[in-house]
Amino acid sequence: xxxxxxxxxxxxxxxxxxxxxxxxxxxxxxxxxxxxxxxxxxxxxxxxxxxxxxxxxxxxxxxxxxxxxxxxxxxxxxxxxxxxxxxxxxxxxxxxxxxxxxxxxxxxxxxxxxxxxxxxxxxxxxxxxxxxxxxxxxxxxxxxxxxxxxxxxxxxxxxxxxxxxxxxxxxxxxxxxxxxxxxxxxxxxxxxxxxxxxxxxxxxxxxxxxxxxxxxxxxxxxxxxxxxxxxxxxxxxxxxxxxxxxxxxxxxxxxxxxxxxxxxxxxxxxxxxxxxxxxxxxxxxxxxxxxxxxxxxxxxxxxxxxxxxxxxxxxxxxxxxxxxxxxxxxxxxxxxxxxxxxxxxxxxxxxxxxxxxxxxxxxxxxxxxxxxxxxxxxxxxxxxxxxxxxxxxxxxxxxxxxxxxxxxxx
Amino acid sequence: xxxxxxxxxxxxxxxxxxxxxxxxxxxxxxxxxxxxxxxxxxxxxxxxxxxxxxxxxxxxxxxxxxxxxxxxxxxxxxxxxxxxxxxxxxxxxxxxxxxxxxxxxxxxxxxxxxxxxxxxxxxxxxxxxxxxxxxxxxxxxxxxxxxxxxxxxxxxxxxxxxxxxxxxxxxxxxxxxxxxxxxxxxxxxxxxxxxxxxxxxxxxxxxxxxxxxxxxxxxxxxxxxxxxxxxxxxxxxxxxxxxxxxxxxxxxxxxxxxxxxxxxxxxxxxxx
Numbered sequence: 001x002x003x004x005x006x007x008x009x010x011x012x013x014x015x016x017x018x019x020x021x022x023x024x025x026x027x028x029x030x031x032x033x034x035x036x037x038x039x040x041x042x043x044x045x046x047x048x049x050x051x052x053x054x055x056x057x058x059x060x061x062x063x064x065x066x067x068x069x070x071x072x073x074x075x076x077x078x079x080x081x082x083x084x085x086x087x088x089x090x091x092x093x094x095x096x097x098x099x100x101x102x103x104x105x106x107x108x109x110x111x112x113x114x115x116x117x118x119x120x121x122x123x124x125x126x127x128x129x130x131x132x133x134x135x136x137x138x139x140x141x142x143x144x145x146x147x148x149x150x151x152x153x154x155x156x157x158x159x160x161x162x163x164x165x166x167x168x169x170x171x172x173x174x175x176x177x178x179x180x181x182x183x184x185x186x187x188x189x190x191x192x193x194x195x196x197x198x199x200x201x202x203x204x205x206x207x208x209x210x211x212x213x214x215x216x217x218x219x220x221x222x223x224x225x226x227x228x229x230x231x232x233x234x235x236x237x238x239x240x241x242x243x244x245x246x247x248x249x250x251x252x253x254x255x256x257x258x259x260x261x262x263x264x265x266x267x268x269x270x271x272x273x274x275x276x277x278x279x280x281x282x283x284x285x286x287x288x289x290x291x292x293x294x295x296x297x298x299x300x301x302x303x304x305x306x307x308x309x310x311x312x313x314x315x316x317x318x319x320x321x322x323x324x325x326x327x328x329x330x331x332x333x334x335x336x337x338x339x340x341x342x343x344x345x346x347x348x349x350x351x352x353x354x355x356x357x358x359x360x361x362x363x364x365x366x367x368x369x370x371x372x373x374x375x376x377x378x379x380x381x382x383x384x385x386x387x388x389x390x391x392x393x394x395x396x397x398x399x400x401x402x403x404x405x406x407x408x409x410x
Numbered sequence: 411x412x413x414x415x416x417x418x419x420x421x422x423x424x425x426x427x428x429x430x431x432x433x434x435x436x437x438x439x440x441x442x443x444x445x446x447x448x449x450x451x452x453x454x455x456x457x458x459x460x461x462x463x464x465x466x467x468x469x470x471x472x473x474x475x476x477x478x479x480x481x482x483x484x485x486x487x488x489x490x491x492x493x494x495x496x497x498x499x500x501x502x503x504x505x506x507x508x509x510x511x512x513x514x515x516x517x518x519x520x521x522x523x524x525x526x527x528x529x530x531x532x533x534x535x536x537x538x539x540x541x542x543x544x545x546x547x548x549x550x551x552x553x554x555x556x557x558x559x560x561x562x563x564x565x566x567x568x569x570x571x572x573x574x575x576x577x578x579x580x581x582x583x584x585x586x587x588x589x590x591x592x593x594x595x596x597x598x599x600x601x602x603x604x605x606x607x608x609x610x611x612x613x614x615x616x617x618x619x620x621x622x623x624x625x626x627x628x629x630x631x632x633x634x635x636x637x638x639x640x641x642x643x644x645x646x647x648x649x650x651x652x653x654x655x656x657x658x659x660x661x662x663x664x665x666x667x668x669x670x671x672x673x674x675x676x677x678x679x680x681x682x
Binding site: 043044047048213214215218219220221222224225226228229232245246249255256257258272275276 | 603647
């Protein structure tokens with residue numbers, strides 16, 4: 001009798017523990033792997049930016065594989081199945097043709113449904129021609145106003161088109177008494193349209209644009225003659241919109257030829273630029289900055305701490321700080337995509353994953369430095385404000401938040 | 411000017427358009443950077459060491475790449491020069507990394523002001539250094555036996571051979587001198603620009619334009635071509651627009667070549 005009771009109890013315990021195991025997804029070990037793609041430049045002149053994208057995705061994958069998207073890891077839970085994420089990457093050397101080849105290879109060989117990258121407007125536009133046919137949802141890193149207007153249903157643009165910041169920047173210049181401005185921009189579509197928008201607004205407010213130059217930073221390394229020409233026209237401020245180091249170099253050359261006025265820099269102005277041209281040499285100048293850039297400098301403002309933790313992890317893993325593209329993709333795109341896979345119940349259906357993206361953000365559970373993000377129907381991520389800073393006493397002083405009305409972006 | 415002179419010396423002797431000249435200049439700039447920034451070497455010493463290093467590199471490149479195919483069709487030399495360019499760029503990406511680098515020599519970044527004229531000390535060094543090196547090159551070519559042999563070989567290779575000049579040795583020397591000039595240019599300009607593995611392409615284009623404009627194979631032509639192109643480019647940037655300055659530069663160059671196909675100081679060179 002006692003023996004039969006022991007058998008009953010043992011059976012009961014076995015059943016209870018089996019049910020408990022089945023009912024608790026957290027306890028189930030990850031059994032399958034889903035691949036996510038990265039197409040970015042790992043070689044060539046912008047490899048620093050491209051490697052930041054790859055490494056950031058690798059860090060995020062590691063984090064999600066350990067903790068999950070909303071802390072219910074390990075990995076992601078899609079239906080009743082747990083998945084571990086794995087990164088597969090392709091080096092496009094910033095060449096649009098190679099970006100297309102990379103996306104095709106990742107989709108056909110590894111069956112990825114989600115790709116991070118490529119960087120740059122030409123590369124993004126090239127990939128927009130093939131991604132729908134390949135059933136790939138991708139985050140093309142472009143700051144152009146035209147990228148989201150192409151009507152691609154499987155495209156996510158991670159940043160508001162920068163040209164719209166030209167309006168408040170021009171207003172801020174006029175408010176500070178700058179009446180004459182010169183503009184130096186890279187040939188890149190996003191930068192050029194930013195410069196043009198600034199020019200139009202500045203002139204409409206009664207200011208005068210005394211010089212407007214467009215250069216190709218890949219071929220020009222000497223800005224002395226341009227800056228000499230600008231200096232001769234005596235501007236109060238020079239708006240420089242190009243990549244980080246050339247921007248700092250151009251400003252240095254302006255000072256070399258005796259320019260005494262102020263500068264207005266775009267959001268590429270970060271740590272490396274400061275090393276080339278220290279802040280004490282640009283007192284009173286203005287900097288348009290992303291939230292991440294500001295938090296990177298002043299960690300104490302990052303109340304939620306996600307940005308600071310990310311930079312710390314990145315430095316520990318790779319011995320360096322990421323380029324701007326790293327934070328741009330870290331927050332909020334990557335976690336949104338992984339969570340959208342969970343909410344859509346699919347790791348292969350790009351359309352379903354795309355449809356679940358807004359909900360992934362609206363839940364408010366993701367570890368984002370700026371939680372009030374949204375993704376519009378046209379694929380544009382909106383939410384986090386950008387900032388206008390003033391250099392004062394060797395520090396950055398926040399002047400105002402820059403927001404573009406949603407109605408303009410929709 | 412230094413790059414163009416190096417190019418024209420190599421072209422005059424070997425008939426090789428050394429497309430890698432810009433990349434040799436890049437290698438020199440990086441060498442200077444590491445010597446100064448990583449090993450705290452005095453800048454002037456770094457300039458001398460990098461020049462010697464580039465000269466030796468030039469010798470190695472000559473014997474490894476160009477000497478074995480010296481009698482091959484010209485197209486082979488073209489392809490070899492292109493391959494060398496790619497190897498140097500790839501090697502630089504691997505060894506020096508993808509990040510741009512920046513010389514920080516505080517004294518060279520000071521700006522001298524005279525009335526309305528402002529000039530960074532490093533720019534002054536570039537100008538003075540170029541003048542000194544060009545004068546030294548002129549003395550070497552015109553006042554030494556080796557220089558005379560170099561010029562004779564450039565003018566008439568077979569004739570030089572018949573006069574007892576060791577043409578293959580002179581060819582090697584031409585390569586050494588040409589690459590050493592690229593070395594001087596790289597370390598001189600390094601502190602005034604950003605260093606990146608592709609930094610040689612822009613100057614290479616200008617240097618090639620200068621030697622075509624001035625006359626292929628003529629050192630005086632290279633100097634004149636570089637000077638004129640530089641002045642036209644600066645004036646066009648200042649008075650028209652930097653966006654269109656290269657159109658003006660190359661427009662003038664094309665018009666000049668229509669009337670003087672051999673360039674400003676080019677002359678007929680006998681080739682077998």
